[in-house]
Amino acid sequence: MPGSVTVRIDQTGCIGSGQCVLAAPDVFDQSDDDGLGIVLIPEPSADLLPGVRDAVERCPAQVVSLEE
Amino acid sequence: MTEAAVCPVMHERDHPLQPPVGFAEAVSDGPVKMLWPNGVEAWVVSSYAGVRQVLSDPRFSTRKGGHPEMRTDEGEPVVDADQPGNINGIDGEAHMRLRRPLARGFMVKRMNELRPRIQQIVDEHLDVMEAKGAPADLVGSLCLPLPSLVIAELLGVPPEHQELFQATAREMFGKNGSKDEYIAHATKLGEVLSPIVAEKKAAGTNDDMIGLMANDTDFSMQELIFLCIGLLAAGHETTSNFLGLFTLHLFEQPDQLEILRRDPSRADVIVEELMRYTVGQLGGVGITRRATEDVEVDGVLIKAGDWVSVSLLANLDEELCPRAEELDLERDAVSHLGFGFGPHQCLGANLARAELQIGLRSLFTRFPNLRPAVQVTEMSYRNDMITYGAAAIPVVW
Ligand code: HEM
Ligand code: SF4
Numbered sequence: 001m002p003g004s005v006t007v008r009i010d011q012t013g014c015i016g017s018g019q020c021v022l023a024a025p026d027v028f029d030q031s032d033d034d035g036l037g038i039v040l041i042p043e044p045s046a047d048l049l050p051g052v053r054d055a056v057e058r059c060p061a062q063v064v065s066l067e068e
Numbered sequence: 069m070t071e072a073a074v075c076p077v078m079h080e081r082d083h084p085l086q087p088p089v090g091f092a093e094a095v096s097d098g099p100v101k102m103l104w105p106n107g108v109e110a111w112v113v114s115s116y117a118g119v120r121q122v123l124s125d126p127r128f129s130t131r132k133g134g135h136p137e138m139r140t141d142e143g144e145p146v147v148d149a150d151q152p153g154n155i156n157g158i159d160g161e162a163h164m165r166l167r168r169p170l171a172r173g174f175m176v177k178r179m180n181e182l183r184p185r186i187q188q189i190v191d192e193h194l195d196v197m198e199a200k201g202a203p204a205d206l207v208g209s210l211c212l213p214l215p216s217l218v219i220a221e222l223l224g225v226p227p228e229h230q231e232l233f234q235a236t237a238r239e240m241f242g243k244n245g246s247k248d249e250y251i252a253h254a255t256k257l258g259e260v261l262s263p264i265v266a267e268k269k270a271a272g273t274n275d276d277m278i279g280l281m282a283n284d285t286d287f288s289m290q291e292l293i294f295l296c297i298g299l300l301a302a303g304h305e306t307t308s309n310f311l312g313l314f315t316l317h318l319f320e321q322p323d324q325l326e327i328l329r330r331d332p333s334r335a336d337v338i339v340e341e342l343m344r345y346t347v348g349q350l351g352g353v354g355i356t357r358r359a360t361e362d363v364e365v366d367g368v369l370i371k372a373g374d375w376v377s378v379s380l381l382a383n384l385d386e387e388l389c390p391r392a393e394e395l396d397l398e399r400d401a402v403s404h405l406g407f408g409f410g411p412h413q414c415l416g417a418n419l420a421r422a423e424l425q426i427g428l429r430s431l432f433t434r435f436p437n438l439r440p441a442v443q444v445t446e447m448s449y450r451n452d453m454i455t456y457g458a459a460a461i462p463v464v465w
Contacts, residue, residue, distance in 0.1 A: 015164070015411055016171025018418055035172035057403045060413035062124060 007052055009037045010063040019058040024051030084449045087351030092381055099368040110375035112353055116385035118366040119378045124410035128357035132157045146245040153291030169285040170415055173277045179418040186422055189217055190430045203441040206461040211311040215423055219303030224276030229260050237301035241454050258293045307420045309457025311427050314342045319440050327397040335429040338397045344404035345395040348383030354454050380405055435465040
């Protein structure tokens, strides 16, 4: 159900590692300006959630969050 | 309370690809205090959750200075605690100031753009290896030159200075590196780098790392030179060792090698699993922090001022994945700690991944019958650096 989950990155702690991009390339990218993580799809569909959960786990700065 | 056990910094191993004898048993029950040969004590943390905690909790500082390092003698650390540009030795905002601008140079996108060039370098080296004929030494033919050439190009430094990078890295990452030798090499490297930096500054270009640092950051010359030295050093020793160790593990486990041979397009997932397993099997203790406050880790109170060394045996913890002690190239990538965790997680991880994926895939596609010319246990291994690997890997095909 669109709208039932929200993905966020708190950029203040982000180190631009790109782990989120590796985990869920459709949902995350890195900004061309500074390399920091950005969310492309803030309310991803259910099929994208496993990748998002993986990104939450892998983010070395622990700044990716998924609110369900 | 309890006597500190002696830390097996010396990497005494029964089998070259397995953890130091008795080490896993000694540390498996939670943080234990171990005595380094230079007389310093440090807690060793080896659980998956504990290692993640130590590496990401800001109450643990990465500032070095008289820390246990990996020294087995009483010598002083090679790099000063206050060395400007020492990205791995500073915390918080000061670390972010150095780390953030570099991250842009190592973005996933940028590393993907490099792949065709990495492939070209790999192909050229495998061509030469084939033309010279078997037996060949894999370390000299591919493992060492590949990361060395790639990092030099990424920085924008002419490759003819390779010898100098390697000599500097040996002292910097050598267990008992000599400070005098290190300073001598680093000074020479500084002389090579200074005019390159000046040239990039004048041209105003940011298409390689030195250009990016010279023109898009507020780094001082001293910081910039030290960062370059660090990148050149970190950029080749580790990747080279791991490409070799991955190959050796595959030689030792032919059923797993078969999985790679069957579907080389899965090289990305396969490299993650090899990374998890290989780092776990090395097990050693190389990443050090110091508590700035009392902190509880895995039920043990670590006091302010105590040193903590994390062991990446954590990669073999069942909490990370089932059957964690087994190499299983069919499993999906898991959140392993091979590149560390927290704000200091490896800056070059995405570069190393690209090199390892392309290197490994091409090696076994090109030489499907590649095999060791002598037993893996008979090869000689290097123990003199904080990174461990085979000195030479004689192969036939
Ligand atoms: C297989 C290859 C590699 C492995 C296993 C590896 C492993 C690691 C680990 C575990 C750390 C964390 C250290 C800590 O927490 O104190 C680290 C940090 C670092 N690595 Fe790597 N590395 C590899 C390749 C590279 C490459 C290719 C580069 C450079 C281009 C590089 C540059 C760095 C730098 C600069 C840091 C320090 C980052 C910081 O403190 O913020 N590494 N590496
Ligand atoms: S994984 Fe975390 S630290 Fe890395 S780019 Fe994504 S949000 Fe930033």
